[in-house]
Structure formats: structure tokens, C-alpha cells
Amino acid sequence: xxxxxxxxxxxxxxxxxxxxxxxxxxxxxxxxxxxxxxxxxxxxxxxxxxxxxxxxxxxxxxxxxxxxxxxxxxxxxxxxxxxxxxxxxxxxxxxxxxxxxxxxxxxxxxxxxxxxxxxxxxxxxxxxxxxxxxxxxxxxxxxxxxxxxxxxxxxxxxxxxxxxxxxxxxxxxxxxxxxxxxxxxxxxxxxxxxxxxxxxxxxxxxxxxxxxxxxxxxxxxxxxxxxxxxxxxxxxxxxxxxxxxxxxxxxxxxxxxxxxxxxxxxxxxxxxxxxxxxxxxxxxxxxxxxxxxxxxxxx
Numbered sequence: 001x002x003x004x005x006x007x008x009x010x011x012x013x014x015x016x017x018x019x020x021x022x023x024x025x026x027x028x029x030x031x032x033x034x035x036x037x038x039x040x041x042x043x044x045x046x047x048x049x050x051x052x053x054x055x056x057x058x059x060x061x062x063x064x065x066x067x068x069x070x071x072x073x074x075x076x077x078x079x080x081x082x083x084x085x086x087x088x089x090x091x092x093x094x095x096x097x098x099x100x101x102x103x104x105x106x107x108x109x110x111x112x113x114x115x116x117x118x119x120x121x122x123x124x125x126x127x128x129x130x131x132x133x134x135x136x137x138x139x140x141x142x143x144x145x146x147x148x149x150x151x152x153x154x155x156x157x158x159x160x161x162x163x164x165x166x167x168x169x170x171x172x173x174x175x176x177x178x179x180x181x182x183x184x185x186x187x188x189x190x191x192x193x194x195x196x197x198x199x200x201x202x203x204x205x206x207x208x209x210x211x212x213x214x215x216x217x218x219x220x221x222x223x224x225x226x227x228x229x230x231x232x233x234x235x236x237x238x239x240x241x242x243x244x245x246x247x248x249x250x251x252x253x254x255x256x257x258x259x260x261x262x263x264x265x266x267x268x269x270x271x272x273x274x275x276x277x278x279x280x281x282x283x284x285x286x287x288x289x290x291x292x293x294x295x296x297x298x299x
Contacts, residue, residue: 003027003029003060004071004073004160005021005026005028005029005072005161006028006029006067006071006073006075007021007030007075008031008064008077009031009032009076009077009078010032010036010045010077010139011078011079011131011133011139012129012130012132012139012140012256013077013103013127013131014030014075014077014078014103015133015137015139016047016131016139016146017075017077017127017165018056019045019054019056019139020146020164020169020170021161021164021165022056022168024163024164024166024170026160026161026163026164028060028071029061029062029071030045030061030062031061031063031064033063033064034136035136036136036137037061037063039137040059040061040137041059043055043137044057044137045057045059045137046137046138046139047141048134048138048139048140048141049140049141049142064089067090067093069093069095070093070094070095071098072095072097072098073099073101073157073161074094075101075103075125076101076102076104076109076113077103078104079266080105080106080109080270080271080272081266081271083102083108083109084112087117094117099123099154099157099158100113100121100122100123101125101150101158102123103127104268104271105256105272106190106271106272106275106276107186107275107276108268108271108275109271110122111275123154123158124150124178124182125148125149125150126178127147127149128145128147128245128248129145129146130145130249132259142249142250143250144249145248145249146170147170147171148162148165148171148172148173149174149175149178149181150172150173150174150175150178151175151176152174152175152176152178154174155174158174159174179232180233183223183227183230183234186223186276187220187224187234187235187238187241187242187245188220188245188246190219190220190272190276191219191220192206192216193257193258194215194219194289195219196255196257197261197262198215199212200258202251203246203249203254206246207243213243215289216239217239217240217242217243218239219289219293220239221238221239222288222289222290223238223276223290225285226276226283226287229279229280229282229283230283257272269293269294270298273290273293273298274298277291
């Protein structure tokens, strides 16, 4: 079964986007492996919201090794640390006009895709969603914020996907300021990931904890300073703007970074913090809190 969209990875982000595209009438082909692929083939994709399960079946899915050619739009929803090896594996099978949409947290995946395939084929996607894997092919999606932003420069290719996501109730849009949107996501995500991991408190508790809010805000100000040095406009009060985003999330939400650290799984410290610090060093911006965190978590 041919599809206009391929999606590699069926974790929290991938499961959410895949199910949303199915609801919106533009089902992707999900490319996976192992137990997740087996679950998709035998049962389907299960989305859990507030303990209510929705099953999407049958699912158009395939093993990565079996794909001879990818769709015109390739959504990359794996973890950032998997991206370099994945790009090496798929490069021979990528058509010259395929767009690779990066949905990862942070700049690392987009930087890698741009370096491998060129910036004209790398698409920065900015996704806000609280979602996690309950078991292979079974995704828990927290109620609340559901946003996906893509660059207007690829409007012809991406408009149908945006329409399908809007039909499914996702706040999806093509925007002219995608880089700023990504920086605004870092302004929220990185402080949340760090403080959530350290305190083991969900976002609702962090919002109410003065000490946690202070640390959160200080980290946000460091990120805003890097963004401004890169020529990106940031809110005058970066700390307040960052914490304001937190109010749109389910109070019980944890960050994927924290869940990985707590479970002693591979995590995205390198992908989240290194690109920020590299940009900071380029402009001689001092970021002691980010530097300390990076040195603590990076292997």
C-alpha cells in the first residue's frame, strides 16, 4: 500500500502523529522494528488517553530493511541519538526530492539531516505533546496541548499533512518563523527536562514550587541569551514565558528525558544540550547551568 508519508519510529511522538494522521484521513506507512512492528501487524496501534483506549487497525507498516523506496515525506520520530546511524542506513534509498521532517527535541537531529542531505531537504518540525510508550505499539497521550509547527517554505509538499492533522484536532500550522518556534520550545523543554529530572516532580508540582521555578527560570534565561546571540527574538522575560507554556500541559506530565534517566535508559542529554552549548560558545555566551548539566549527564 503506497502512502504519501512514511514515519520511522512509533514512540510517543510517532504514535501520536501516526494516529492523528489516520484520524485526519492521510494514513502514513509506519516503519518500525522488533516487538513494536509485531504489535502493529498483529493488533494495530493503540492510543490511550485518560485510560480510554483507541485501536487503529489495520496499520500500513513495514520493517526498515524491507523498504526499497521512501515516500515523498519522511517523518523522523525516533530518538535523536538514533538519527546518525539511521541516516547512514537509509541514505541509499532516499529519493532526490524526499523531504526529511525532524520531530526530535532540540537541534541535533535537524543539524544532522542538514549535514547529510542538505538544508533544502531538511525540515524542522516543532511538536508539543505529552506522550510516552506504555508497551510496544501502545502509546499513552496526555490530554492538553497538541501542537505541530512546520515551515511555510515547504507549503506545497506539507499542506496536505497539516490539513489532515487539523482535521484530527491537532493545532497544526505552517509558519514563517520555524527557527524561533524551535527556540521557544527549547525555552520550555530544556528547563522542564532538567528540573523534572532532578526533582522527580511532574510539571504541575514544579509550577507551584518556588525553588524549582527559580531554577527553571534561570536556565530559561541562559537559553534566551543564546537565541538572542543567534539573532532570534526572545520574550523580554524569558523565565515567565517558559513557565507560561508549562501551564498548558497536563499537571502530571513528566519529560521524556526524565523518564529515560530514571529508568537508566539511553537519554538525549547530548542531543539537547550540546547544540545549545556549541551555539553559545560560537558567540561567547556564558551558560554555567547548561554546562554543568551537560557535563553531569553526557557520557
